[in-house]
Amino acid sequence: MKExxxxxxxxxxxxxxxxxxQEYYRRLxxxxxxxxxxxxxxxxxxxPKPFCPKCYCxxxxxxxxxxxxxxxxxxxxxxxxxxxxxxVIGLVELDExxxxxxxxxxxxxxxxxxxxxxxxxxxxxxxELTLHQFVPVK
Amino acid sequence: MSNKNVAIAGISTSRVTKNFExxxxxxxxxxxxxxxxxxxxxxxxxxxFFVTNPGMAGxxxxxxxxxxxxxxxxxxxxxxxxxxxxTSSFTALHFALDxxxxxxxxxxxxxxxxxxxxxxxDDFKSFITDGIMTQTSLYGSYxxxxxxxxxxxxxxxxxxxxxxxQKLTEExxxxxxxxxxxxxxxxxxxxxxxxxxxxxxxxxxxxxPPIKLLDCSPFASGAAACVLVSPEVAKDLKEEPIxxxxxxxxxxxxxxxxxxDSLTESIAIRExxxxxxxxxxxxxxxxxxxxxxxxxxxxxxxxxxxxxFFKKGKAALAFxxxxxxxxxxxxxxxxxxxxxxxxxxSATPMMELVEIVEQLRGxxxxxxxxxxxxxxxxxxxxMLNGSIVLILEKK
Numbered sequence: 001m002k003e004x005x006x007x008x009x010x011x012x013x014x015x016x017x018x019x020x021x022q023e024y025y026r027r028l029x030x031x032x033x034x035x036x037x038x039x040x041x042x043x044x045x046x047x048p049k050p051f052c053p054k055c056y057c058x059x060x061x062x063x064x065x066x067x068x069x070x071x072x073x074x075x076x077x078x079x080x081x082x083x084x085x086x087x088v089i090g091l092v093e094l095d096e097x098x099x100x101x102x103x104x105x106x107x108x109x110x111x112x113x114x115x116x117x118x119x120x121x122x123x124x125x126x127x128e129l130t131l132h133q134f135v136p137v138k
Numbered sequence: 139m140s141n142k143n144v145a146i147a148g149i150s151t152s153r154v155t156k157n158f159e160x161x162x163x164x165x166x167x168x169x170x171x172x173x174x175x176x177x178x179x180x181x182x183x184x185x186x187f188f189v190t191n192p193g194m195a196g197x198x199x200x201x202x203x204x205x206x207x208x209x210x211x212x213x214x215x216x217x218x219x220x221x222x223x224x225t226s227s228f229t230a231l232h233f234a235l236d237x238x239x240x241x242x243x244x245x246x247x248x249x250x251x252x253x254x255x256x257x258x259x260d261d262f263k264s265f266i267t268d269g270i271m272t273q274t275s276l277y278g279s280y281x282x283x284x285x286x287x288x289x290x291x292x293x294x295x296x297x298x299x300x301x302x303x304q305k306l307t308e309e310x311x312x313x314x315x316x317x318x319x320x321x322x323x324x325x326x327x328x329x330x331x332x333x334x335x336x337x338x339x340x341x342x343x344x345x346x347p348p349i350k351l352l353d354c355s356p357f358a359s360g361a362a363a364c365v366l367v368s369p370e371v372a373k374d375l376k377e378e379p380i381x382x383x384x385x386x387x388x389x390x391x392x393x394x395x396x397x398x399d400s401l402t403e404s405i406a407i408r409e410x411x412x413x414x415x416x417x418x419x420x421x422x423x424x425x426x427x428x429x430x431x432x433x434x435x436x437x438x439x440x441x442x443x444x445x446x447f448f449k450k451g452k453a454a455l456a457f458x459x460x461x462x463x464x465x466x467x468x469x470x471x472x473x474x475x476x477x478x479x480x481x482x483x484s485a486t487p488m489m490e491l492v493e494i495v496e497q498l499r500g501x502x503x504x505x506x507x508x509x510x511x512x513x514x515x516x517x518x519x520x521m522l523n524g525s526i527v528l529i530l531e532k533k
Binding site for chain 1: 267275294299302347
């Protein structure tokens with residue numbers, strides 16, 4: 001069953017993504033957390049895009065993110081297809097000031113507080129798929 | 139031409155149930171027939187037909203608008219299926235309104251229909267494939283892989299921020315569920331009618347903290363329709379219709395989680411509300427009765443504040459003090475709201491509209507708001523990312 005879920009997940013990511021999506025996931029697999037920055041206006045945007053959403057320029061470059069941020073909000077999924085339950089989900093406001101990203105939180109729900117310092121880590125879902133997750137900075 | 143003279147001549151709604159007892163075709167026929175009978179307009183007069191996607195739970199429907207027009211034998215000058223998530227039926231209604239204002243059509247039928255029950259597929263592989271593809275289609279390639287099904291965790295984080303920013307408690311939210319259920323206890327169409335207490339809400343299990351089972355609207359099935367008519371047709375109606383005197387619509391460029399903007403104050407609702415009030419030439423205080431698309435107790439409060447009925451952070455107190463009760467400053471969700479009436483997303487805004495039309499006509503029975511003349515109906519999609527607001531008035 002896990003094999004089917006992994007296979008379909010990859011297909012879904014590809015189908016509903018764009019021409020930069022696979023490169024983003026390839027970088028996650030190599031344990032680098034990246035996004036794109038416009039080479040014209042300098043706007044950095046998450047998630048990465050093959051164009052700048054601000055000026056529609058197509059000259060964008062990959063940049064590595066610091067992977068540091070603050071916990072903006074968090075909750076727990078009682079039912080998750082992907083992870084064992086309960087599964088903690090959160091929004092982390094990145095230090096680069098490019099907004100908040102949805103991620104998995106590797107910590108117990110009870111230990112968390114809004115505003116906590118967080119840092120990125122990586123979780124291998126399968127041989128093919130790695131996701132980012134965040135852990136509190138002790 | 140001002141939109142102030144486009145009228146709602148007829149309405150119809152099903153009860154809200156977990157599953158449909160009949161097929162989408164059978165139900166569409168029943169609701170369309172009832173809406174036309176309610177308007178006292180023959181089917182031959184219909185020259186525009188607008189429908190929603192029947193939800194996302196079952197197998198996809200291809201060309202449903204065309205298929206239904208054939209099935210119901212409606213010959214029209216305008217036909218469309220509209221899909222914008224929770225606002226779908228009002229996107230359809232807004233288009234229908236504009237078709238009338240442009241002069242192309244005179245009698246438009248708008249149908250919202252949603253079948254929520256997930257079909258149980260024996261083949262596990264197909265079941266998983268459908269589930270993952272739908273989730274990723276809905277949330278995208280970056281949020282999708284985290285395995286969120288129904289958007290409860292998103293709303294849970296918005297609710298957590300709301301409690302944190304406004305210094306409110308989960309008990310404050312529980313009060314909302316209790317009051318809405320009180321209204322539902324007078325509504326024979328509601329999915330849940332048995333009154334509940336704050337203690338019962340607090341004791342219900344967490345779905346995604348701080349959201350508990352009784353803070354959450356139940357996904358359900360249902361259908362509702364209305365007949366919109368031009369000012370000329372309205373003049374000749376046997377019964378005095380209800381007029382759409384204001385409309386506002388706005389979409390923030392975000393889908394579920396806004397990157398930087400607030401999770402507790404919706405720009406889309408603020409803009410759509412302001413446009414609707416301005417086009418009707420009224421203020422929030424002029425509204426007697428409102429139905430809003432609050433699918434969680436905390437969300438209900440945020441919406442009422444963003445529509446300017448109450449100051450930010452003050453809607454919970456308003457609920458507690460009875461300001462939103464049937465005899466309050468503004469009667470909110472006399473139907474029981476999404477939490478107790480039940481929530482078939484593609485049909486929900488149309489069901490809200492049916493409730494307000496009945497209130498303005500004085501046909502709401504035990505839950506009638508006295509002397510209701512001005513009503514508001516609100517719809518949203520995603521997580522308050524887009525919104526449509528209507529002002530309805532009795533002339």
